[in-house]
Amino acid sequence: MSDTSINLDELRQRIDQLDSDILNLISERASCAQQVAHVKLAEDKDAVFYRPEREAQVLRRIMALNKGPLDSEEMARLFREIMSACLALEQPVKVAYLGPEGTFTQQAALKHFGESAVSLPMAAIDEVFREVEAGAVHYGVVPVENSTEGVVNHTLDTFMDSSIKICGEVVLRIHHHLLVSETTRRDKVSRIYSHPQSFAQCRKWLDAHYPHAERVPVSSNAEAAKLVKTEWHSAAIAGDMAAKLYGLEHIAEKIEDSPDNSTRFLIIGNQDVPMAGEDKTSIVVAMRNQPGTLHALLEPFHRHQIDLTRLETRPSRTGVWNYVFFIDFKGHRDEPNVAAVLEEVQLRAAELRVLGSYPIGVL
Numbered sequence: 234m235s236d237t238s239i240n241l242d243e244l245r246q247r248i249d250q251l252d253s254d255i256l257n258l259i260s261e262r263a264s265c266a267q268q269v270a271h272v273k274l275a276e277d278k279d280a281v282f283y284r285p286e287r288e289a290q291v292l293r294r295i296m297a298l299n300k301g302p303l304d305s306e307e308m309a310r311l312f313r314e315i316m317s318a319c320l321a322l323e324q325p326v327k328v329a330y331l332g333p334e335g336t337f338t339q340q341a342a343l344k345h346f347g348e349s350a351v352s353l354p355m356a357a358i359d360e361v362f363r364e365v366e367a368g369a370v371h372y373g374v375v376p377v378e379n380s381t382e383g384v385v386n387h388t389l390d391t392f393m394d395s396s397i398k399i400c401g402e403v404v405l406r407i408h409h410h411l412l413v414s415e416t417t418r419r420d421k422v423s424r425i426y427s428h429p430q431s432f433a434q435c436r437k438w439l440d441a442h443y444p445h446a447e448r449v450p451v452s453s454n455a456e457a458a459k460l461v462k463t464e465w466h467s468a469a470i471a472g473d474m475a476a477k478l479y480g481l482e483h484i485a486e487k488i489e490d491s492p493d494n495s496t497r498f499l500i501i502g503n504q505d506v507p508m509a510g511e512d513k514t515s516i517v518v519a520m521r522n523q524p525g526t527l528h529a530l531l532e533p534f535h536r537h538q539i540d541l542t543r544l545e546t547r548p549s550r551t552g553v554w555n556y557v558f559f560i561d562f563k564g565h566r567d568e569p570n571v572a573a574v575l576e577e578v579q580l581r582a583a584e585l586r587v588l589g590s591y592p593i594g595v596l
């Protein structure tokens with residue numbers, strides 16, 4: 234036996250020993266989570282098991298403690314899955330997302346809740362809201378803005394008619410691929426299916442590589458992937474999840490025009506989330522239509538040195554809501570300076586609703 238094989242055996246023995254230790258520690262952690270569930274139930278028979286603020290703290294702590302060689306995001310992803318499995322022992326969490334199966338929204342849901350969550354596809358954004366409101370699922374996941382294409386108006390509009398709360402956010406890097414089935418004639422692609430937003434995000438690449446192919450918009454990338462299964466001259470633009478789900482092959486990878494193309498998704502639910510330490514707050518404000526409105530609205534944020542991260546205006550749909558602003562800013566509603574701003578804005582606004590304070594997305 235060579236020296237290398239002796240070393241390999243020794244290293245594998247060491248790995249076996251470490252795996253046994255990790256196994257025992259994960260089991261011990263899972264038992265702790267089971268005990269946490271008993272404590273929560275003893276305090277309140279309608280206890281909420283999923284705690285976004287605690288999960289964010291656990292992941293941030295792991296990232297801060299990590300000394301490598303695995304990078305901190307990779308390590309946090311491993312702990313994300315351990316926590317997901319622990320939560321499933323307490324209560325399997327049910328999450329509705331904008332479907333069908335294989336969409337980026339499903340990918341975002343699993344990134345946020347981990348693979349032990351039960352994810353259920355819905356046909357439309359309002360259906361995700363309705364399922365959460367009706368208590369048929371614990372949480373919902375909906376897209377809210379894309380770095381290239383801007384805001385998803387439909388999601389913002391749905392908040393105006395709903396009492397649902399924002400419990401979290403998750404940001405996903407969006408990579409689009411040009412996909413075909415195994416029977417496609419790759420040199421004869423004359424039609425490409427995708428969601429309109431994905432076409433917009435890959436416009437320059439398509440103009441350069443497939444200027445003459447017909448671009449057919451469909452309701453989702455997953456739908457596009459499904460369609461190409463049966464057409465020998467068609468391709469789809471979609472992500473990895475859809476490619477895997479429908480067994481498609483890549484003609485070209487990462488064809489999005491902007492290399493840091495990402496989409497932000499919101500986690501919606503019925504709970505108020507306590508402070509995690511690094512939080513964001515989302516509000517919707519209706520202002521009267523008069524000169525100086527925007528200044529009056531934003532001035533308190535400036536004075537209290539609160540960082541705005543997003544400001545969107547939507548047309549009002551009722552008499553009261555003359556101007557409707559969706560504002561995201563750093564901080565939690567329980568922090569004194571945030572509470573002070575909210576009080577001042579309330580005095581100047583026709584209506585103010587806090588959609589939620591929640592941990593800034595960790596992964």
Ligand SMILES: O=C(O)C(=O)C[C@]1(C(=O)O)C=C[C@@H](O)C=C1
Binds near residue numbers: 284287317
């Ligand atoms: O700390 C809790 O409240 C737990 O339930 C434990 C735990 C975890 O595994 O660390 C599991 C689920 C919660 O969402 C948060 C954390």
